[in-house]
Amino acid sequence: MRNKAMLIVAAFVIAAASLPLFAGPYFLSVFNTIFVYMSLALTWDIMLRTGQLSYGTAGLFGLGAYASALLVAKAGLNPLVSIAAGGAFAGLLAFFLGFGVLRLRKIYFSITTLALTTVFSVIIRNLPRLTGGASGTVLPRALFNGDPGKNYWMIYCLALAVIAISVWLSKSKTHYAINAIRNDEITARSSGIDVFKYLLFIFVLTSTIQGVIGAFYAQQYAFVQPEATFSMNFLLLPLAMALVGGVYSTIGPVVGAVLLGLVSEYLKLIMPYGHLIVYGIIIVLVVLFMPQGITRAFAKLFTRKMQVGGVDSASLRD
Amino acid sequence: MLAAASKKQYLFIALLVIAAIVIGFWEPHALIYGIQRGSLYAVIALPLALILGILGVLNLAHGEFLTVGMYATFVLFSRFGVDPMLSTVPVTLLLAVVGVAVYLLTIKHVLKAGHLSQLLITFGISLVISELIKSIYTTQPRGVFTTYSYSSTTLAGIRFGTYEFLYLLIAVAVLVGLQLFLKKTRLGQATFAVGQNPRGASIVGINVSFVYLFVFGLSIAIVGLASVFMVPRVSIFPGAGTPYTMKSFALTAMAGLGNLNGILLAGIALGIFEAVVNAIPGGSGWSDVVFFGVLILVIMTRAIREGRR
Amino acid sequence: MPVLETRGLEKRFGGLLAVRDLSFSASRGEILGIIGPNGAGKTTVINLVAGIFPETSGQIYFKGQEINKLSTHERNHLGIARTFQSVRPLDHFTALENVMIGALFGQGMHLAEAREYAYEICDLIGLKNVDRSIDNLTVLDLKKIEIGRALASKPDLLFLDELMAGLNADETAEMIEVVRELQRRQLTIIVVEHIMAVVRELTQRCIVLDGGAIIAEGSYEEVAKQERVIEAYLGKEE
Ligand SMILES: Nc1ncnc2c1ncn2[C@@H]1O[C@H](COP(=O)(O)OP(=O)(O)OP(=O)(O)O)[C@@H](O)[C@H]1O
Ligand SMILES: [Mg+2]
Numbered sequence: 016m017r018n019k020a021m022l023i024v025a026a027f028v029i030a031a032a033s034l035p036l037f038a039g040p041y042f043l044s045v046f047n048t049i050f051v052y053m054s055l056a057l058t059w060d061i062m063l064r065t066g067q068l069s070y071g072t073a074g075l076f077g078l079g080a081y082a083s084a085l086l087v088a089k090a091g092l093n094p095l096v097s098i099a100a101g102g103a104f105a106g107l108l109a110f111f112l113g114f115g116v117l118r119l120r121k122i123y124f125s126i127t128t129l130a131l132t133t134v135f136s137v138i139i140r141n142l143p144r145l146t147g148g149a150s151g152t153v154l155p156r157a158l159f160n161g162d163p164g165k166n167y168w169m170i171y172c173l174a175l176a177v178i179a180i181s182v183w184l185s186k187s188k189t190h191y192a193i194n195a196i197r198n199d200e201i202t203a204r205s206s207g208i209d210v211f212k213y214l215l216f217i218f219v220l221t222s223t224i225q226g227v228i229g230a231f232y233a234q235q236y237a238f239v240q241p242e243a244t245f246s247m248n249f250l251l252l253p254l255a256m257a258l259v260g261g262v263y264s265t266i267g268p269v270v271g272a273v274l275l276g277l278v279s280e281y282l283k284l285i286m287p288y289g290h291l292i293v294y295g296i297i298i299v300l301v302v303l304f305m306p307q308g309i310t311r312a313f314a315k316l317f318t319r320k321m322q323v324g325g326v327d328s329a330s331l332r333d
Numbered sequence: 334m335l336a337a338a339s340k341k342q343y344l345f346i347a348l349l350v351i352a353a354i355v356i357g358f359w360e361p362h363a364l365i366y367g368i369q370r371g372s373l374y375a376v377i378a379l380p381l382a383l384i385l386g387i388l389g390v391l392n393l394a395h396g397e398f399l400t401v402g403m404y405a406t407f408v409l410f411s412r413f414g415v416d417p418m419l420s421t422v423p424v425t426l427l428l429a430v431v432g433v434a435v436y437l438l439t440i441k442h443v444l445k446a447g448h449l450s451q452l453l454i455t456f457g458i459s460l461v462i463s464e465l466i467k468s469i470y471t472t473q474p475r476g477v478f479t480t481y482s483y484s485s486t487t488l489a490g491i492r493f494g495t496y497e498f499l500y501l502l503i504a505v506a507v508l509v510g511l512q513l514f515l516k517k518t519r520l521g522q523a524t525f526a527v528g529q530n531p532r533g534a535s536i537v538g539i540n541v542s543f544v545y546l547f548v549f550g551l552s553i554a555i556v557g558l559a560s561v562f563m564v565p566r567v568s569i570f571p572g573a574g575t576p577y578t579m580k581s582f583a584l585t586a587m588a589g590l591g592n593l594n595g596i597l598l599a600g601i602a603l604g605i606f607e608a609v610v611n612a613i614p615g616g617s618g619w620s621d622v623v624f625f626g627v628l629i630l631v632i633m634t635r636a637i638r639e640g641r642r
Numbered sequence: 643m644p645v646l647e648t649r650g651l652e653k654r655f656g657g658l659l660a661v662r663d664l665s666f667s668a669s670r671g672e673i674l675g676i677i678g679p680n681g682a683g684k685t686t687v688i689n690l691v692a693g694i695f696p697e698t699s700g701q702i703y704f705k706g707q708e709i710n711k712l713s714t715h716e717r718n719h720l721g722i723a724r725t726f727q728s729v730r731p732l733d734h735f736t737a738l739e740n741v742m743i744g745a746l747f748g749q750g751m752h753l754a755e756a757r758e759y760a761y762e763i764c765d766l767i768g769l770k771n772v773d774r775s776i777d778n779l780t781v782l783d784l785k786k787i788e789i790g791r792a793l794a795s796k797p798d799l800l801f802l803d804e805l806m807a808g809l810n811a812d813e814t815a816e817m818i819e820v821v822r823e824l825q826r827r828q829l830t831i832i833v834v835e836h837i838m839a840v841v842r843e844l845t846q847r848c849i850v851l852d853g854g855a856i857i858a859e860g861s862y863e864e865v866a867k868q869e870r871v872i873e874a875y876l877g878k879e880e
């Protein structure tokens with residue numbers, strides 16, 4: 016059983032890696048986007064595993080994007096190095112912000128992260144000499160000169176790394192800490208868990224990843240602009256994807272991202288205005304009727320009982 | 334406790350008045366504009382605070398309901414030639430119905446589910462509304478022009494618009510109306526009781542689920558009322574109401590939960606502050622930072638004061 | 643040197659002084675009882691020592707060190723553990739994993755180590771079928787999880803907050819045995835208990851709280867005789 020599952024996973028990994036060998040540029044760009052959102056969905060979910068719902072995904076994504084783009088445009092940094100720098104910048108900022116926002120809980124944490132996203136974008140818009148202001152900054156060259164295959168491989172590797180991090184976390188001691196914190200913070204503290212330390216670790220980790228993905232996005236399209244780079248889509252889509260697939264798990268956001276990523280491509284074609292409505296409806300329906308997500312609902316059909324322990328049995332109730 | 338709170342409030346009023354006088358001399362337009370905008374912010378924030386206080390739900394779709402009201406007013410105007418002022422009653426009623434429907438279909442089912450579900454579902458609703466509007470009316474901005482909304486007057490050599498003083502009037506009317514409702518009517522007292530202690534209220538025989546339904550419907554109706562009066566002065570597009578969710582939360586956080594009077598004060602204070610920032614050369618782009626900066630600051634100080642562990 | 647000592651401890655909730663001028667100590671290997679009518683402030687004392695919320699005034703010394711400024715998890719690392727009056731198990735964890743939490747974070751063990759240790763603790767307290775979800779556990783098992791998690795952090799001082807409440811006679815007897823076993827291991831235990839038979843059985847010394855203050859102190863037999871104590875109970879309880 017276990018070996019069979021490993022084989023299936025390996026088959027997927029290899030098939031996805033070899034996509035550029037036979038797929039055209041359109042198909043590659045669809046999956047490129049899916050991997051971007053998949054990585055963000057995983058980071059959003061990892062933060063949620065601590066019980067904190069972040070609306071700041073788009074903000075740290077955007078900061079990473081800007082940091083990397085400006086380092087290339089103004090300081091002539093190597094684009095690949097700048098992607099790492101974008102992540103480092105987002106992570107560092109998250110570290111300092113964490114001392115404030117991680118004292119907050121529930122709606123106060125969520126709304127503050129949302130407010131921070133706006134603050135970041137407004138600040139960037141208001142520093143035209145550095146950032147190009149509202150019209151943004153265009154980079155001289157796109158990453159890998161815009162080669163769709165190389166860009167695909169790059170984001171594919173990044174997404175794999177994020178998946179690996181998520182799996183590793185769910186098997187680590189940290190998993191026990193953050194799950195306990197989400198369950199009952201008082202019990203967690205009384206059992207010796209340094210709640211702040213773990214929240215900060217997860218916040219910095221997820222923010223760094225968001226920054227890296229944002230930086231990659233900026234380098235790939237050689238372009239940053241406040242409206243586009245801090246777009247709510249970078250919050251909304253990952254959130255919907257994680258929810259649909261099933262939160263508090265690795266498989267959930269991955270499956271959700273592929274599913275919704277494909278659906279959204281189709282919708283974009285038939286509905287030029289307002290195709291995001293589908294995401295809104297999905298979020299509402301999932302919360303109301305299937306808070307455990309598709310993957311668990313599906314698993315339940317086959318195994319009849321839910322696996323016990325950790326994130327796998329968690330529902331959305333707090 | 335209560336006495337201390339109101340003492341602080343008087344201090345705040347005193348400071349506000351002093352600041353207003355100073356600003357009135359330095360830049361009278363900023364003062365007038367600040368009071369007008371601030372009152373509007375307060376009208377919109379009151380229903381958000383009501384839902385948060387009574388139902389315990391932060392409605393992230395708050396601003397989108399405002400957008401719905403604007404488009405309803407716009408449609409009545411452009412299709413049937415109804416003057417916005419005459420739309421007051423139908424749009425307010427329409428929004429009450431929309432509010433009740435949304436409550437029954439969604440909010441009602443997550444009241445016990447916890448804050449994560451509530452945050453997610455209202456976020457989803459906000460998206461459904463704004464995208465629905467986008468798919469019907471596209472993103473093209475619309476407007477409703479009326480002559481009276483640009484009327485102005487000159488006082489002591491200062492020329493300023495008069496229409497937006499209506500916001501102050503409405504803010505006071507809504508505030509007084511809400512206070513009277515909560516203190517003098519049976520349903521209002523029940524609402525107050527539910528806000529204090531829902532379980533206790535249900536034990537003494539209050540129909541808690543009706544109170545929730547009523548409060549949500551009433552709140553969205555007030556949002557509708559506000560939207561009607563905004564229409565003659567703002568450009569209408571699918572995201573027109575969106576920023577008001579955060580602004581409303583900023584005022585609510587500043588006033589403290591359950592302090593309705595404080596919302597009007599906070600609104601005017603922030604309105605003036607924002608107008609002053611706008612009046613500073615090169616400052617206009619930063620006014621959003623004012624709101625969100627204050628919001629973050631207020632939340633932080635509250636958290637730090639309450640949360641020493 | 644006492645394991646725990648408080649000096650002039652006070653806690654105010656708004657207008658209510660829940661704990662007032664409380665000075666007491668507990669020495670190594672002792673089982674100290676804290677009794678008193680409902681609302682006397684017993685749980686609040688535990689919360690203060692555990693650092694759940696800050697005291698209004700007064701000092702807390704643990705193994706000779708002032709711990710007022712330490713946060714809850716730091717106090718746990720120093721050796722203070724507690725159970726909760728209304729059990730607070732962690733959902734989505736098995737019974738064993740609940741106990742593991744204490745070993746993982748109270749003692750800083752690795753996963754494999756903590757698992758072994760948690761099995762040992764479960765053995766010690768007689769918790770069976772530990773790999774189950776906690777969804778349908780009995781009250782007794784839930785209480786054992788509380789103890790297990792606290793013990794797994796290897797404390798020097800253990801608070802047991804109304805451990806026997808809701809248990810039947812047999813279960814109570816079983817729990818008393820568990821506590822005795824812990825005492826044999828030189829743990830300092832402070833029991834908060836409403837069931838007087840248990841207090842008499844277990845404790846060498848009791849302090850009686852009423853309205854947040856100590857009204858009597860001594861062996862159970864001594865304090866139970868005192869008029870003030872009887873009044874405090876009769877006045878408040880039906
Ligand atoms: N977090 C809190 N906020 C406000 N008041 C509190 C809080 N915790 C306890 N109190 C009040 O402090 C007083 C003492 O409560 P405490 O729980 O310590 O009593 P207790 O002796 O444990 O009672 P019981 O036997 O019922 O458990 C009570 O009046 C209670 O209402
Ligand atoms: Mg108690």
